[in-house]
Amino acid sequence: MNDRQTLAVQAVLIGAMAVWGLNLTSVKWLTAWFEPTMLACVRMLVACIALTAIVVAKRCARMRFAGRQWAAMGLCAVFMVYANQVLFAQGLQRSTATNAALVMALSPLASALLAALAFREPLTLQRGCGVLLGFAGVAAVVLSYPGSGLSSAGVGDLLIICSVVSFAAGGAMVQRLARQIHPLTLCWLTYCIGTALLVVHLALGPSAVMVATLFPGWWPWALVLFSGIFATALCNVVWNQAIASIGVARTAVFLYWVPVFGVLFAALLLGEQVTLWHLVGFAAVMGGTWLGTRRHVAVAPAVP
Numbered sequence: 001m002n003d004r005q006t007l008a009v010q011a012v013l014i015g016a017m018a019v020w021g022l023n024l025t026s027v028k029w030l031t032a033w034f035e036p037t038m039l040a041c042v043r044m045l046v047a048c049i050a051l052t053a054i055v056v057a058k059r060c061a062r063m064r065f066a067g068r069q070w071a072a073m074g075l076c077a078v079f080m081v082y083a084n085q086v087l088f089a090q091g092l093q094r095s096t097a098t099n100a101a102l103v104m105a106l107s108p109l110a111s112a113l114l115a116a117l118a119f120r121e122p123l124t125l126q127r128g129c130g131v132l133l134g135f136a137g138v139a140a141v142v143l144s145y146p147g148s149g150l151s152s153a154g155v156g157d158l159l160i161i162c163s164v165v166s167f168a169a170g171g172a173m174v175q176r177l178a179r180q181i182h183p184l185t186l187c188w189l190t191y192c193i194g195t196a197l198l199v200v201h202l203a204l205g206p207s208a209v210m211v212a213t214l215f216p217g218w219w220p221w222a223l224v225l226f227s228g229i230f231a232t233a234l235c236n237v238v239w240n241q242a243i244a245s246i247g248v249a250r251t252a253v254f255l256y257w258v259p260v261f262g263v264l265f266a267a268l269l270l271g272e273q274v275t276l277w278h279l280v281g282f283a284a285v286m287g288g289t290w291l292g293t294r295r296h297v298a299v300a301p302a303v304p
Contacts (some may be wrong), residue, residue, distance in 0.1 A: 013114060013254045016235040021101065021261025023231035026223045027089065028097040035219040038091035041202045042214075044195040046228025053239060060182050070176055073189055080170030081194020086201070087163035094156025098272045102137070102281050103160045107255060110168040114232050114276050117172075125297025129172045137284025187236055259286070 028038050055061045065073070092100055096300070170190075177186055244252075259282065266272045 005245075010254070011240055012238055013242050014257060015187060016132055016238045017254055017257035018261045019235050020258050021263075022265050023227050024092075024097045024100050024104070024262045025265040026101070026227050026231070028092050028266070028270065030223055030227070031089065031093040031221060033216040036207060037086060037202050038088045039215070041195070041198040042224055043228045043232065044191060044198055045233065046224060047232035048188075048191050048195050050229045050233035051191055051236075054233065055184060055188045058184060060184050061188070062182065062185050067205050069177065072173060073181075073186070074193055076170045076173050076177065077193035077197065078170075078191045079166045080174070081202070083166040084163045084170070085194070087166060087250060088244040091156045092121030095160060096272050097266035097270055098263050098274060099157050100160050101159055101223075101259040101266060102278065103264065104164060104280075105255075105259040105286060106161070107168065107258075110164050114165075114168045114172045133284050133287055137281040137287075151264060154161070179221045183236065186244065191232075232285050233286050236296070265296035 027039070027043075030035075034042065125184070172192070174186065263274060263282070267274055
């Protein structure tokens with residue numbers, strides 16, 4: 001790949017990171033219209049439809065796998081889609097898009113750590129310092145609210161942290177499966193299985209699905225389509241293609257743009273205030289992530 005092609009890939013990646021940053025604001029908006037589980041369900045249904053169209057267009061659909069592969073994909077779906085989306089939506093309902101952007105900056109660090117455990121890579125002093133610095137930055141944001149860290153916003157931030165860890169755990173398993181299954185097919189089937197679990201969860205939940213709550217208006221559904229088609233389906237395709245073009249390590253560096261765009265869009269569109277604690281937490285999270293991933297990135301994660 002020549003320099004011009006590399007620059008083109010990098011420009012598209014920055015655009016995808018901007019979409020992921022805007023998606024945080026969009027999902028925060030949507031929590032005012034949808035119950036968290038329903039929101040996760042409708043977003044992933046839209047994403048599955050879009051991914052199915054892409055897989056059919058690229059003619060890479062495949063359904064014959066060994067039982068062990070199906071079991072592994074099912075486990076990935078539980079962590080990467082089902083648990084991740086439920087925790088993410090629940091967390092954003094309680095917290096702010098600004099805080100979510102800062103917490104999501106831990107994604108590459110959490111993925112690298114869990115991959116290191118999965119592939120038995122040693123936890124170096126540098127990586128350990130990155131872990132401590134990153135989580136100290138998140139703690140600075142979570143505990144900065146009046147009262148205690150167990151306020152509504154603090155609980156929301158903790159739920160988003162759990163969603164990041166859940167996605168990273170699935171990502172470590174995906175790295176093994178990607179050696180055996182086409183990445184786009186793997187992504188498609190993982191999202192389909194995870195979405196099916198979300199539908200079952202919603203159907204068995206205590207709150208019935210009412211038409212009025214499912215269709216609150218054209219604007220909420222425009223955001224759902226944006227989040228499902230562009231932020232989830234298309235951006236994940238761009239992410240996978242970038243990994244194939246310039247490598248996982250160089251691609252993962254672009255995740256550092258997500259909190260930048262996330263905080264920017266939250267301030268511009270939601271009017272959220274950026275405090276000194278946010279700046280301190282942002283610096284610590286970005287510094288910790290850089291320390292923890294600058295030499296080796298084992299997994300390239302995506303943003304819910």
